[in-house]
Each structure stands twice: as C-alpha cells, then as structure tokens.
Amino acid sequence: MKDPIDTLTPMGVMVLALLREADMHPYEMVRLLRARHDDRLLAITNGTLYHTVARLQKAGLLDEVGIDRDGNRPERTTYTLTDAGRDTVIAWVRRELPRVDSETEFRIALAESHNLERDDVVELLGERRTALLAAHEMHSHGLAKARAKGVPPQVLVEVEREEVLLDAELRWLDALLTRLDGDDLPWGPSAFTDTDRYLAQRKAAQQ
Amino acid sequence: MKDPIDTLTPMGVMVLALLREADMHPYEMVRLLRARHDDRLLAITNGTLYHTVARLQKAGLLDEVGIDRDGNRPERTTYTLTDAGRDTVIAWVRRELPRVDSETEFRIALAESHNLERDDVVELLGERRTALLAAHEMHSHGLAKARAKGVPPQVLVEVEREEVLLDAELRWLDALLTRLDGDDLPWGPSAFTDTDRYLAQRKAAQQ
DNA sequence: AAGCGTATAGTCCACCTGGACTAATCAGGA
DNA sequence: TCCTGATTAGTCCAGGTGGACTATACGCTT
Numbered sequence: 001m002k003d004p005i006d007t008l009t010p011m012g013v014m015v016l017a018l019l020r021e022a023d024m025h026p027y028e029m030v031r032l033l034r035a036r037h038d039d040r041l042l043a044i045t046n047g048t049l050y051h052t053v054a055r056l057q058k059a060g061l062l063d064e065v066g067i068d069r070d071g072n073r074p075e076r077t078t079y080t081l082t083d084a085g086r087d088t089v090i091a092w093v094r095r096e097l098p099r100v101d102s103e104t105e106f107r108i109a110l111a112e113s114h115n116l117e118r119d120d121v122v123e124l125l126g127e128r129r130t131a132l133l134a135a136h137e138m139h140s141h142g143l144a145k146a147r148a149k150g151v152p153p154q155v156l157v158e159v160e161r162e163e164v165l166l167d168a169e170l171r172w173l174d175a176l177l178t179r180l181d182g183d184d185l186p187w188g189p190s191a192f193t194d195t196d197r198y199l200a201q202r203k204a205a206q207q
Numbered sequence: 208m209k210d211p212i213d214t215l216t217p218m219g220v221m222v223l224a225l226l227r228e229a230d231m232h233p234y235e236m237v238r239l240l241r242a243r244h245d246d247r248l249l250a251i252t253n254g255t256l257y258h259t260v261a262r263l264q265k266a267g268l269l270d271e272v273g274i275d276r277d278g279n280r281p282e283r284t285t286y287t288l289t290d291a292g293r294d295t296v297i298a299w300v301r302r303e304l305p306r307v308d309s310e311t312e313f314r315i316a317l318a319e320s321h322n323l324e325r326d327d328v329v330e331l332l333g334e335r336r337t338a339l340l341a342a343h344e345m346h347s348h349g350l351a352k353a354r355a356k357g358v359p360p361q362v363l364v365e366v367e368r369e370e371v372l373l374d375a376e377l378r379w380l381d382a383l384l385t386r387l388d389g390d391d392l393p394w395g396p397s398a399f400t401d402t403d404r405y406l407a408q409r410k411a412a413q414q
Numbered sequence: 415a416a417g418c419g420t421a422t423a424g425t426c427c428a429c430c431t432g433g434a435c436t437a438a439t440c441a442g443g444a
Numbered sequence: 445t446c447c448t449g450a451t452t453a454g455t456c457c458a459g460g461t462g463g464a465c466t467a468t469a470c471g472c473t474t
Contacts, residue, residue, distance in 0.1 A: 009430075009431095011430095011431090025453085026453080026454080027452065027453050027454075030453095031452095037349075040366075040369075041365075043431080043432070045431070045432045045433070046432085046433090046453085046454070046455085047430095047431065047432050047433070047434090047455085047456080047457090048430075048431050048432060050453095050454065050455075051430075051431080052430090055429095055430090075453085076452085076453060076454085103310065107365055107368075107369075110364060110365045110368065111362070111364075111365040113361075113364070114359075114361045114362055142244075152321075152393065153392055153393060154320075154321045154392065154393060154394050154395075155318070155321055157317060157318075157320070157383065158248075158314055158317045158318040159247075160379075161314075161317065161376070161379055161383075162247075162314075164375055164376070164378075164379040165372055165375055165376065165379075167375070168371055168372055168374070168375030169368070169371075169372065171371075172367075172368055172371040172372075176364065176368075185360055185361065186359065186360065186361060187361050188361075216460070216461095218460095218461090232423085233423080233424080234422065234423050234424075237423095238422095250461080250462070252461070252462045252463070253423085253424070253425085253462085253463085254424095254425085254426080254427090254460095254461065254462050254463070254464090255460075255461050255462060257423095257424065257425075258460075258461080259460090262459095262460090282423085283422085283423060283424090
C-alpha cells in the first residue's frame with residue numbers, strides 16, 4: 001500500500017486545501033480556483049479536476065456527504081475532507097516547502113502554507129534557505145567549471161539566468177523570514193476564520 | 208491537418224535540436240542530454256524519449272537513416288532531421304522566446320536560442336522585455352487591489368515572490384540585451400561548428 | 415574462471431492531463 | 445415572445461509521461 005502523500009498531484013493538493021475551508025462540490029471548486037486566479041499556479045480544467053476528486057475519494061482523503069440541488073439545476077455531489085485528507089495536505093506542504101527542485105510544487109506549498117503554524121513555516125523556510133544556498137554554490141561552481149572548459153558562452157546564457165533567479169529568491173526569502181520573525185506579518189490558521197474567508201471569496205466570485 | 212509546431216512537446220524540441228548537430232540513435236540522445244545536464248530543463252526518461260521520437264517520425268520531422276551495430280551490441284536505429292524538422296524547431300523557438308507564460312518552454316527556447324541568428328534573438332527578446340514589463344505592471348496592480356480589498360497578507364506571499372522574480376528577470380534580460388548589442392557575446396549558429404561542439408561533448412561524455 | 419555490477423538499447427503499461435463534448439437552465443435583448 | 449449566449453454540472457477519450465521491466469554484453473574483481 002503506497003503512502004497517499006506520494007500520489008498527490010498539485011491539483012489534488014488544491015482540492016484538499018479548498019475542502020479545508022468548507023464542504024463543496026467539484027464545480028464550485030473550479031469557480032473558486034478561477035476566482036482566486038489559482039490558474040497562475042496550475043492549469044484548471046474540468047477533466048483533471050473531476051478525475052482528481054475521484055482519485056482522492058478512492059484514496060480515502062475525501063468523501064461524499066450528499067447530493068443537493070439548487071433550483072432546477074442539475075444535481076451535484078458535495079464532498080468533505082476525511083481526517084486522513086486533513087493530515088495529508090499538511091504533510092505534503094511541510095514536505096514541499098523546503099524543496100528547491102520543482103517550482104510548481106513549491107509555489108503551491110507556499111500558497112497553502114497559511115495552513116501551517118508560523119513557527120513551522122519559519123523552520124521549514126529556514127531549511128529551504130540552506131538548500132538554496134547550497135544550490136546556488138553548486139550552480140556557480142558548475143558555471144565556472146563550464147567556462148574553464150571552454151563551453152561557448154552562448155549556451156550558458158540559460159544557466160546564468162537560473163543563477164540570477166536563485167539569487168533573487170534568496171533575497172526574497174531572507175526578507176520574508178525577517179517579516180515572520182518580527183511579528184508584523186499576521187500568520188496561521190487562526191489569523192482569519194476559514195468560513196469568513198470562504199464567504200468573502202464566494203461573495204466576490206458571485207459579483 | 209494540424210500544424211506540427213503545435214504538437215511539439217519540450218522533449219520533442221530537444222530531440223530535434225540534437226539532430227541538428229548530428230544524426231543519432233535515441234539511446235545516444237539520452238546519454239547526451241544527461242551529460243549536458245539538460246535534466247535541469249525537463250525530465251529525461253526512456254519511455255518519453257522513445258515515444259517522442261516515434262511521434263516526430265510520424266509527423267515527418269525526422270526519419271530513419273539506417274540501422275547500425277557496435278560490436279555485438281543490440282542493433283540501433285539512427286535518425287536524421289527532415290527539412291520540415293529543421294524549420295519547425297526554429298519556428299518553435301522563435302514563437303516561445305517572447306512568451307512570458309510557461310517557464311519550461313521559455314527556458315528550453317533560451318537554451319536552444321543559439322540556433323537563431325543574433326539579430327533575431329535581439330528582436331524576440333525585445334518583445335519579451337515589453338511583455339515582461341506589461342506582466343509586471345499587471346501583477347503589482349493586482350497586488351495593490353488585493354491589499355486594498357483586505358485580502359490577508361499571508362495569502363499574498365506567493366504573489367509577492369512572483370513579483371520579485373519578475374523584477375529579477377527584467378534586470379537579467381536588460382543585461383543580456385546589452386551584451387548582445389555590444390558584440391562582446393559571440394553568437395549564432397556560426398559561432399562554432401556543430402560537429403565541433405558535438406564531438407567535444409561526445410568526448411566529454413565518454414570520459 | 416566465475417560471478418557481479420553496470421552499460422547498452424529499447425519495450426510496455428498504468429496513470430495523469432486537458433480539451434472537446436453534452437445537456438439543461440437562466441438572463442437579456444430585439 | 446423567441447432567440448442567443450452564457451452558466452451550471454459533469455462526462456469522455458485521445459494522447460503524453462514516467463517508471464518498471466527485459467535482455468544481452470562488457471569490464472572488473474576474487
């Protein structure tokens with residue numbers, strides 16, 4: 001039996017995170033994800049979303065809670081998080097937050113890091129900082145070696161870009177850690193109630 | 208009949224670009240891609256690569272040129288670029304170079320931009336610069352609006368990171384354009400012969 | 415000389431993605 | 445009033461990905 005955390009796709013994480021806020025039917029997930037511009041983070045397509053929900057159900061991370069109906073609209077199946085689902089999404093975010101490979105996963109983990117406690121985030125991002133420093137050193141070392149070897153500079157342009165972006169991310173991360181250390185950045189699952197946020201977003205989405 | 212350029216996957220582009228250097232069999236592509244650390248740009252797996260080659264052949268972008276054999280090793284099928292393949296990879300790079308969505312595609316286009324003439328690259332990256340500026344403005348506008356709306360700052364952290372990285376890329380791009388304008392960065396398909404590069408790499412891979 | 419690990423060359427399949435499609439319902443204009 | 449277009453809710457399938465697997469051959473050690 002595989003650990004369900006290893007079967008989580010980015011879309012799966014988003015779905016679980018949404019259900020942390022409120023029970024929902026798939027179509028509403030699509031609307032919310034679009035309203036929040038989460039298509040910046042991943043492609044939002046019907047096919048993938050419905051399939052993902054089915055997979056998560058089979059893995060026991062969420063479950064049907066009923067079928068309701070709005071006026072004469074088609075029926076819709078509402079889903080809720082299981083305890084396993086609640087744990088798994090947290091574990092996934094904790095695992096991805098320090099990882100320096102795989103941008104996509106990190107961006108999602110960061111976007112969902114508000115599900116963690118502040119101290120947790122500080123520690124995990126501290127680990128990331130270390131990993132970023134190591135990656136940066138590896139990178140410039142590799143670049144220097146390639147130049148010494150006589151690799152034509154034109155094929156190194158993409159590598160140089162990568163180094164610049166690594167550098168920028170390091171500075172951003174330091175600034176964020178400072179903000180988190182001083183308490184001027186409100187944080188944590190308790191910084192706003194889930195229902196409040198959900199309702200505000202739903203209202204915004206309906207306008 | 209679909210335009211073959213729209214069926215190109217990242218791996219497909221890499222395969223075509225490799226064949227621009229020399230005729231090759233799939234297994235050698237894997238070795239070269241690994242030796243050049245192109246797994247920084249995309250996942251390199253046997254399954255995907257062989258399947259990709261088959262698709263490219265069906266699309267008429269490459270073709271078999273023979274089956275040879277090294278000692279008692281298994282036979283291997285060598286492939287060569289068709290004229291359509293040569294044109295398509297160039298067209299793809301030209302199309303992806305100015306695009307600001309889709310990092311993966313851009314990084315590959317940049318890594319393969321040495322297949323274009325310098326003037327071409329300067330123009331296309333100029334377009335990219337404009338697009339980046341627009342994206343940056345959109346982004347900070349959106350951020351400001353979200354803050355004004357009272358969106359909790361913790362959920363904006365990922366968006367802020369994005370803005371920082373956009374900014375860094377803009378500065379990198381300006382530096383690159385300056386280097387390309389002054390002629391201190393050798394460029395172009397003619398800056399080194401393909402065979403020379405290929406042979407150098409093959410030698411490096413064999414050590 | 416036997417044995418073991420690694421390199422060569424490629425096949426196969428389970429799974430995931432995304433776009434096209436269906437089908438009904440509601441809103442708004444001519 | 446009828447028609448058009450958008451919204452709601454979801455299904456389906458072709459196609460791409462990546463990891464596991466096969467099978468032989470070479471090199472190196474004991």
